[in-house]
Amino acid sequence: MLYLYAVFSLCCVTVLVAGIIEQRNHYRNLDKIPNRVLVNGIRGKSSITRLCAGALRGGGMHVVAKTTGTAARFIFPDASEEPVHRKFGIANVVEQIGIVRRAAAYHPDALVIECMAVMPALQEVNQTKLIRSTIGVLCNVREDHLAEMGPTLDDVARSLSLSMPVGGVCVTAEQERLAILQQEADKRKCRLVAVDPESVSDAEMAGFGWITFKENVAIALEVAALLGVDRRSALAGMWDAPPDPGVLSVVRVAAGDKRVRFANVFAANDPASTLMNIQQLQRQGLIDRPLTMVINCRPDRIERNGQMGALCGEVRPDRIVIIGEPTRSARNAIPPDLQDRVVDLGAKLTPEALLDGVLNATAPDSSIVAVGNIHGQGEVLLHELASLPSWAPDDRQRALPPMLRTPAIPGQRTELRAAPPGRVRR
Numbered sequence: 001m002l003y004l005y006a007v008f009s010l011c012c013v014t015v016l017v018a019g020i021i022e023q024r025n026h027y028r029n030l031d032k033i034p035n036r037v038l039v040n041g042i043r044g045k046s047s048i049t050r051l052c053a054g055a056l057r058g059g060g061m062h063v064v065a066k067t068t069g070t071a072a073r074f075i076f077p078d079a080s081e082e083p084v085h086r087k088f089g090i091a092n093v094v095e096q097i098g099i100v101r102r103a104a105a106y107h108p109d110a111l112v113i114e115c116m117a118v119m120p121a122l123q124e125v126n127q128t129k130l131i132r133s134t135i136g137v138l139c140n141v142r143e144d145h146l147a148e149m150g151p152t153l154d155d156v157a158r159s160l161s162l163s164m165p166v167g168g169v170c171v172t173a174e175q176e177r178l179a180i181l182q183q184e185a186d187k188r189k190c191r192l193v194a195v196d197p198e199s200v201s202d203a204e205m206a207g208f209g210w211i212t213f214k215e216n217v218a219i220a221l222e223v224a225a226l227l228g229v230d231r232r233s234a235l236a237g238m239w240d241a242p243p244d245p246g247v248l249s250v251v252r253v254a255a256g257d258k259r260v261r262f263a264n265v266f267a268a269n270d271p272a273s274t275l276m277n278i279q280q281l282q283r284q285g286l287i288d289r290p291l292t293m294v295i296n297c298r299p300d301r302i303e304r305n306g307q308m309g310a311l312c313g314e315v316r317p318d319r320i321v322i323i324g325e326p327t328r329s330a331r332n333a334i335p336p337d338l339q340d341r342v343v344d345l346g347a348k349l350t351p352e353a354l355l356d357g358v359l360n361a362t363a364p365d366s367s368i369v370a371v372g373n374i375h376g377q378g379e380v381l382l383h384e385l386a387s388l389p390s391w392a393p394d395d396r397q398r399a400l401p402p403m404l405r406t407p408a409i410p411g412q413r414t415e416l417r418a419a420p421p422g423r424v425r426r
Helices: 002-031 045-058 095-104 120-131 153-163 178-187 214-226 231-240 271-283 302-315 336-341 351-360 377-385
Strands: 035-040 063-067 073-075 081-083 110-114 135-138 169-172 191-194 249-255 258-264 291-297 319-324 342-346 365-372
Touching: 002 095, 002 120, 035 045, 035 120, 035 153, 045 063, 045 110, 045 214, 045 231, 063 095, 095 110, 095 120, 120 153, 135 153, 135 214, 153 178, 169 178, 169 214, 178 191, 214 231, 258 271, 271 302, 271 365, 291 302, 291 377, 302 319, 302 365, 319 336, 319 351, 319 377, 336 342, 342 351, 351 377, 365 377
Parallel strands: 035 110, 035 135, 063 110, 135 169, 169 191, 258 365, 291 319, 291 365, 319 342
Antiparallel strands: 063 073, 073 081, 249 258
16 A cells, blocks of 8 residues: 555656646746737637737737637748647647747747637636736627626626736727726736727728728737837738638629628627627628528527527518527527518538528528528538639629629639648748
8 A cells, every 4th residue: 555655646746847847848938939919808819819910020020829719720920820730629728838839939029829718717827827928918898608707798807807917918999898807907917008999090991801890900000019010010911911711701602593692700609799790791881681691500509599599680681591400599589570581491401401491591682691600500501602603793783992802703612611721821
């Protein structure tokens, strides 16, 4: 028995020593990166990470970045990127240690990294142990992950604040709960900088070849300014930055005599962000009426399914198509006066039947917005749509500024999916 205790004690000591060595090596790697930007919030983190990295590159800085959202990516100093490979496909905050080690090998001026923690305790560990950011970003407080960070939005704001750097700077575009964020920043002796989205002009937004929001651009400009990059250089770098695979996008697809504008809004899977994205697309003229709203349901997102169903009352689509399962979780939340517009396709459909069902419910010259969560039937739908040819707008359609036009070449395959594994260059 004494022998077993001795072996157990030796194992514990070995693990402890190995942990101390790994922590010291990790801190040594962090010290090689003078500026560390940790991007946290509910919606738009991946896009902001890319915008910040692009803005700093525009100022001539040597920058490494890493996103976590729709498709995790490691972004090299030359803006090329490759997928972050995970064992068994499972995300774990411990992977940040390897990301820091890899980033340090490039001796960058800055690391811009997206927070991948949801649980409040892990968010704090991510900041205090794994990243130790010098500049924090808390983009917004929205209605999502309430089970982990809620139950109220005030609780979510306090949970997200755990990623603020003690004695550092935190940049935010949040307005409604700014007072709570200020209280949390004061506790950490952190300077909170609130940006104004209207400080970004429409002309500056027109420089983007992909769809983003003034809030995100304003945050990236402020981060760049804190690190000494002038506005003109920062904007040029952002315009040149590659978008995230999950970025809000619109493509034009043709099926028989039908020409459809399809908007992939899956990435914005809380109701406030989803509505904001749809309104943005309508303002820019990228989608129009008649409008079909496709809601993808997931069995592990019952509450969110219901939120998307209730959102129909604000969007007022001409047709509502429900896919995935359980579809009743969304259908029951749709307002009674819209129930006659619902087409419930259910979950057990072949890819061909799913595509036919959605297109049959859609008018010949109309728009489709896909909301909810991309996983499951949403991915299948995108894959099927990608096989359809695209079409070019004609003179009867309202002309759009060049930077807002979605690419469409007659007869060319329309790409709706993320880039395949492997290093991708711009």
